[in-house]
Structure formats: structure tokens, C-alpha cells
Amino acid sequence: MSLAVFENVSLYFGARPIVEELDLRVADGDRIGLIGRNGSGKSTLLKLLAGEQAADSGKIIMRKGARLGYLPQDLSISGGKSLIDFVLSSVPGRIELDRQLVQVEAELHAAQDGPNNDELLQDIAERLGDLHERLAHFDEHFSEHEALRILSGLGFKDDDKHRDMGEFSGGWKMRAVLTALLFQQPDLLLLDEPTNHLDMPSVTWFSNFLSRYRRAFVLISHDREFLNEQIAKVVSFETEGVRQYAGNFERYLKQRAEESEILVNKAKNLEREREDMQRFVDRFRAQANKAKAVQSRVKRLEKMDTVDTFEKAATMRIRFPPSDRCSNEVLSGDNISKTYGPRKVLDDVMVRVAKGQRIAIIGPNGAGKTTLLKILAGELTPDTGSLMLGHHVKMGYFAQHHADTLHPDSTPYQEVAQVDANAGMTRVRTVLGAFLFSGDDVDKKVKVLSGGERARVALARMLLSPGNFLLMDEPTNHLDLASAESLAESLSEYDGTLLFVSHNRSFVKRLATQIWNLEAGKLEVYPGTLDEYMYALRLRQEAAEKGGKVSTPSSAPMNIDAKPKEVERGNRSDDKERKRREAEQRAQRNKQLKPIKDKLTLMESKIEKLEASQREITEKLSDPAVYADSKRRDGLMAEFELNKRELDKLTQQWEALTLEIDAKESAGG
DSSP: OEEEEEEEEEEEETTEEEEEEEEEEEETTOEEEEEOOTTSSHHHHHHHHHTSSOOSEEEEEEOTTOOEEEEOSSOOOOSSSBHHHHHHTTSTTHHHHHHHHHHHHHHHHHHHHSSOOHHHHHHHHHHHHHHHHHHHHHHHHSOHHHHHHHHHHTTOOGGGTTSBGGGSOHHHHHHHHHHHHHHHOOSEEEEESTTTTOOHHHHHHHHHHHHHOOSEEEEEOSOHHHHHHHOSEEEEEETTEEEEEESOHHHHHHHHHHHHHHHHHHHHHHHHHHHHHHHHHHHHTTOGGGHHHHHHHHHHHHHOOOOOOOOOOOOOOOOOOOOOOOOSEEEEEEEEEEEETTEEEEEEEEEEEETTOEEEEEOOTTSSHHHHHHHHHTSSOOSEEEEEEOTTOOEEEEOGGGGGGSOTTSOHHHHHHTTOTTOOHHHHHHHHHHTTOOGGGGGSOGGGSOHHHHHHHHHHHHHHSOOSEEEEESTTTTSOHHHHHHHHHHHHTOOSEEEEEOOOHHHHHHHOSEEEEEETTEEEEESSOHHHHHHHHHHHHHHHHTTSOOOOOSSOSOOOOOSOOOOOOOOOOOOHHHHHHHHHHHHHHHHHHHHHHHHHHHHHHHHHHHHHHHHHHHHHHTSHHHHHOHHHHHHHHHHHHHHHHHHHHHHHHHHHHHHHHHHHHHTTO
16 A cells, blocks of 8 residues: 655756656555765655655645654754653654643542532543553553663663753754654654764664564665665666666666666667668669668658667766875874763773774764774874874874865865865866866855765865875765765775774775774774674674673675686577587687686685684684683784785785686687
């Protein structure tokens, strides 16, 4: 059954179409992801569904009685109510029942104090009983226990429940609103970037909650992994208009690529046919005996269809310049502490950053990730401890607040140019062009730019002079999915050292080779990827629950597909001579490829042994007793790091050999 139906809905901002004659149906249980560039209209479509934006034409039909829950990116929540009361009272109808209960109880007290009237007292008692019965139904389905469970999952502490809503920051207010929406269990959830203010543990909890959610939702997110876990349908804002695809984000990309290839091939075939007919017309136009044939082709040319291939939307294309050489130890810090009032955010933290490392700092919100990054960047002074920057290390720093510090009356060009007075106009415009600012865009005022555009200006400022050590705090927060992925791709090719904070799991998985987990003032360093860290953490938790006995998983998180790709071959003729030639070519090719394949097999064996060793080290580190022994732990971590470097080297060689085999097989030897 449909919850919401769009019939020929159109909406324009000035002359710019947001949606045109859109037909869209949202049914019970639909799990929809909205995909598109910043400014394409995703948030506006949610507003149309929520009834906060009226369409210019067409009809939006909502099911009568359907309950909607809407989480916008920007909201304003005032104080005056405790956190738990805010969540409990958010359920539709609860406030009215509480109001009626107060009113009827007042009537009861008045009747008891007045002249004896059994009939009136009986009537009030019946109404009071009915109200208590309805409230009991509410409490059964919307219990305080369930509200507290959701609050805990989204990162609130137990003693937060009685705090006034006005005491919380904007990010925590957003979490409170999200808690209320999940608690209400509306028929249709509308979620605009719900993970923007969540830390990684909360994102994981929220993902698990949403996976079990059986009602419909429409979701906007720039986290590729989160989308793939949650959605079963894509509504995509493309250059040709709004499109709809079945499946998750990966399936959407595949379908989109297949459609594009079909259109390109169709356009090529039509162009070839058009050229053939035009050549015929040009060649025989002057010959009387060919006049009929020529006229026939002229008419066909006039009636030929055209095929519009997909117009590719502009994407950020960032190229980091080669980094200057620096010392092997990029940064070291000892006994770093920082206290805010009675709370110790950092407690004798030790850090070591080696050249070429890609380190992700994770942990709960409020744990001090941004504080630590600010201290390492020199923006904040620690209460105790010392920092040492390596020789010839030049730092580039992108902070969450940098986009907000841009001067509103400046232009993108002025903001970027002032970073380096020696950078010429061409260099500045080239950098801005990489971040999709071209033509008149570079002369717009910052105050008219969207949040995503301001974030791109701040990134462009950093790229003008990035240095050989980048520190980045939530760099994808205001970027759309395509821009976030483009940034990850560019950073993966950056040859300097990278230290960053991010809650975007796909971004962390793509880049991080080491994990720093900051919690309760302490820093845990894990020499591996996010998947490997989460795997080790899970084993450690299981071991602790079982009294130190480590359970062995059926498979490790690091799996390398050792088989080269199958190369598609064209259709073969039944001609015997051709088959014979192909057999000879295959024999010759196999002879040439054999030593390469033998080398590949040997390399795969080495990779498998190293992976097995890594799994053993991971399981040992998962044992609480081993982890508590600093000497054994540090030795295992050092061995893990050595193995990791060797694995990376072997994997690169394996990929090169695989590509060589593929190329030779594709080229026919």
C-alpha cells in the first residue's frame, strides 16, 4: 500500500527545475536512498514529502492517517524540557492525554471537595480510568526503557536523561531528535544526513537499528557503506532528471554504467549508419540512375533518431603535488594532557607518526578527537606534555570550523589566493577548478555559497599549499557522496603523511592503515585497517565475556582474491582453420605466461602465509591477558607492522603481475 504518491510533480527555483513531472511512489517498507550532487534537490524532495515545501504543479497524495518523522539537516530546539521528557512526549497524542489527565484529576479533586455527588464522581472516575488505560497502552508500546535504550545507542550517558535540552550542543540536539523519531516508529522516516553528527560507535548502532526497522524510510547520506547496508531502492538526481533504480548503491552504479554503455553503443551505431548513408548520397547525387535511391536515403537521414548519451556531471579532481622529503619521524608527542573543568579529555597521551602513515582517529563523540588534532596542529596548547615536529615537515590542517571562518564578503578566489601571495592567478584558478569553481563561480560571495561549497573552498585553501603532513577533521561532513569519494581517491594517491578524524566508515576503510581509538582520555594504537581493528576488538570482547578464551573465527577480515580475472572472448567461428590458429596462439601464449603465473603462485603462497601470521597476531592481541602485557603487546604490534609493510609490497607486486597477465591474454600474446 502506498504511503506517498507524487503525480506529475514539478518544482522550480527561479528558472531552474528541481523536479519536473515527477512520478514517485513510496510504499510500506520501502528503503529508499536519495542520490545526487550537493544542490541537486535531494533535501528539497524530502521537504516535499514532509509537507514543508509546496510543489508548483502536480499532486502529492499522502495516505490518510500516515505518521511521518522528519530529520532535517538544520533544526532549532529550545530548552525547558529534560532529554527523557523530550523523547517520551514526542509520541503523537501523548501530550494531549497528559493534558486530559491533569484536567480530569483537577475535576476529581474539585468534586471531592464540593457537595456529595455520587453520579458526578462516578462519571469522573470512569473518565479517569479510561485515560489511565490509554496511557498504559502508550507505556506498553512506548516505554521509557525503550527510549533509554535508543538514547544509549546514540551515545547519550545515563545521567544525560535529566539534563535540560537547552544544555546540549547542536550535534547532540540532532541526536535527541533522531532518538525521538526512532522512538515514535513513524510509518515513514525522512532522514537528511542522519550520520553527520554521529561518531563511529553510534553510526554502527544506528545502522543495526535501521537494518531491523520494518517501516519505510527515505535516506540521504554521503557514506557509501551506510547506503549499501540500508537501502533497496535508489532515487537519483541525474543530469537528465530524476531516475529510479532497484537495489542498493552498488547495484545502482552497475545499472547506471550498463545504461550508459548501451546508449553510447547505440549512438555510435546510428552515427555509423548516418555516415554510410551520407557517403552514398554524396557519391551518387549527380547520377540520374541513382536518384531514387539517393532521395530515399535523404528522407531516411531526415527522419533518423538521435540518441542522447548521459551527460557526466562534474566531479572534483584533486591532484596533490609531490611532497617534499622529510624525516622518517614526522611527529612525536609525550605525556599530552588536556582538561576542561573537572573533565580530563586527554590523559598522558603518547603519539608517534611515521612518514607515509595514514592514521584515522576514531572514538565516541566528546572523547577528545578534535582536541587532540588541534593540539597536534598547534591550534591548542596542552596542559602538560611536549610535541616535536620532524625535520622539514610542513603541515597542512583542515578543521571542521575552517569553512565557517571564511569571510562572508570575500570570494572563493580571494580566500584561496591569500593563502600564498606567490601563487599566480593561473595556479589559484587551477586549484579552484579542481574543486568545481570555474568562470563566474570564483567571484561569488562566500555568504551565498552552500555548506558544501564553503567546505570545498576551505579544502582548496589547504590544497594550494598542502605540505607533506595533512591533518584533517571530518573532511567529508558537508560533501556529497561523489565529492567524498573523489576526495578519498585523491588522498589515496597523496604521497605524504595523513592523520584524520572521520565518522564516514567507507572513507576510513579506504584510507586508514593505522587506527587510533581515543576513549576515556586514553589512546589505543592499532597497526591495521578499520576492518582489522573491529575484528580484533570483537574477538577481544568475546574473549573477555568467555573468561579469556579466544574464539577462532571461520575467516579473517583480510582476503585477497588470488585468481586473475577471466578475459571475455568474442564469438568464435566454426571455421576449422581459425580454430587451429587459435589453438596454436593459445599454446604460444601459455608458454609465455607460464613463468609469470608460476611467479604469481609463489607470491600468493607468501601472501597467504603472511595473512595467516597476521591472523595469529590479531587473535593473540585479542586475548586480554596478552594485551595487558605491554612487552608482549608491543612486540606483537611491531611484528604486525613489519608484516603489514611486506604484505603491502607483495600485494602491489601481485596486482602488477595480474595486470600483466590480463594484458597479455587480452592482446592475444
